[in-house]
Amino acid sequence: MDLGLSRTAKRLTRDGDDVWAVSFRADEIEQNGGQGLRLCVGDPDFATPDAIHAAVSDSLKRGRTHYSSAQGELELRKSIAELENKTSRHSCDPEQVVVFPGATNALFAVLSCLLDTEDELVVPEPMYAGYSGIFNTVGCQVIHAPLDTANNFSLDIEKTKAAVSDKTRAVLVNTPGNPAGNMASGEQLEALAAFCLDRGIWLICDEVYSMLTFDQPHVSIRRAAQSPDNIISINSLSKSHAMSGWRLGWVIVPAGLAPSMHNFNGGTLYGCPQFIQDAAACALRHDGDHVADMRDQYRLRRDYVVERISGIPELQCQPPTGGMFVMADVSSTGLNGRQFALQLLEEQRVSLVPGDGFGGSTENFVRITLAQPVEVLSEAFDRIETFLQHRHLS
Ligand SMILES: Cc1ncc(COP(=O)(O)O)c(C=O)c1O
Structure with missing residues (x-):
């Protein structure tokens, strides 16, 4: 029996939007035992300060x-x-x-x-x-x-x-x-x-x-x-x-x-x-130095990600001046952001957010989070390089 929904509830169904499709697929892979690197979330990886x-x-x-x-x-x-x-x-x-x-x-x-x-x-x-x-x-x-x-x-x-x-x-x-x-x-x-x-x-x-x-x-x-x-x-x-x-x-x-x-x-x-x-x-x-320390870590990560991207000819980015993300333009790969993110996840178990989730003007971008330590970012970029090398060979 369909007792009906409000217009508000019906509007909310439009939220499916596919923004998190890659992230949901990463969940599925993990539930089936595959360990992945998550570079999609904007949730700080730091613990809330002790004070x-x-x-x-x-x-x-x-x-x-x-x-x-x-x-x-x-x-x-x-x-x-x-x-x-x-x-x-x-x-x-x-x-x-x-x-x-x-x-x-x-x-x-x-x-x-x-x-x-x-x-x-x-x-x-x-x-x-x-x-x-x-x-x-x-x-x-x-x-x-x-x-x-x-x-x-x-x-x-x-x-x-x-x-x-x-x-x-x-x-x-x-x-x-x-x-x-x-x-x-x-x-x-x-x-x-x-x-x-x-x-x-x-x-x-x-x-x-x-x-x-x-x-x-x-x-x-x-x-x-x-x-x-x-x-x-x-x-x-x-x-x-x-x-x-x-x-x-x-x-x-x-x-x-x-x-x-x-x-x-x-x-x-x-x-x-x-x-x-x-x-x-x-x-x-009383946040002491915690906020500044975290910001310094994010800055180091920003610099690291920008440097790794500059070493990959198929990727381009403009360094962000704030926030928690880097947008990488993947158009030189011949893929759009969604294709890039989905294929990268399936082949190398790295999840990014396709740029079209933020608007049509970024459909050729992927969003990379800075809420991961440099070791994880480093491994993720190694895998991105491997992914791109395999594409050249195939
Ligand atoms: C631009 C922007 N505004 C608001 C929020 C949500 O913030 P809050 O956790 O305070 O609801 C986010 C979270 O990612 C965000 O990126």
Whole structure:
């Protein structure tokens, strides 16, 4: 008997998208006893720092296991505002911060509060694959603006502006970006923020990789924008503090929007766990050298991957300046990204993500994670070389 599903549930079935097909095939191979090298995930391979474990144990011992404020614990919101006030040109009050279980949920809340199903959201492409599920749940109309692929995937302000129409309610940018590790400059963000303000639309910036930059510091949207009135920033501890499974993120919004975000949290979650929020406040205030150490490791891995790619004539890449991934162009192999990733997995047991999962403009790319130690990356590149040699011979 078919009792029916909502339009939301039906939209979600579009998420099948094949993005993770190679990763699922790698699971299957492993379940049948084949050991593979996984270079597809964006989940930090580092353990969450000990001080954060100690903070969560202490909080649990103190009985911090009850309902929390739907806006987020004040101490955590203060620590987020303190961090923000170190870099932003606009002062942030803890009342402007609302806590969510991860950036994913924070973005869902933001879009739910800003857009109805007929409204348009402009998003540069290639984009983080996980956005599709959020957009489909909200049901808004997504309009893509291409990144400048030839120029290390930099934000193309003119093309982004051109994608804005009378139906646009918001533009969403991601810097440093997934999948390409591109970083928007302060001037670009300032110009885009001024344009959005002038058009009376929101500018949302996903900054989950803000602490993982390799060559120059991250410029936040709240630092770049002249006016904070239409600016929303989203961040989380998943990447910077190797806390993906703790599910802790937040938004910083203009004061007038905070009550809606708070209500959304209250209506859908009723707050995040107190003990996780206590540990998060500790992570932000006392992270010692952990964040910097992890960033240094990611930088070493970035350099290693870029160097190995430069030694393989059939692969090309532009070094990412932040984030956790390298995009390699495989078009010289005669294969597109999906064919390359599937054949590499079957022949050499190395899994990568095909670029078409992030948008049509990267169909000839594969995404390589930096969330693996150099030894694993080294073995994976040896296998990639063997794979390419076999193709020459056959
Ligand atoms: C650009 C981007 N935004 C958001 C997320 C999700 O972050 P969170 O774990 O905080 O939900 C990811 C995870 O890979 C990401 O790459």
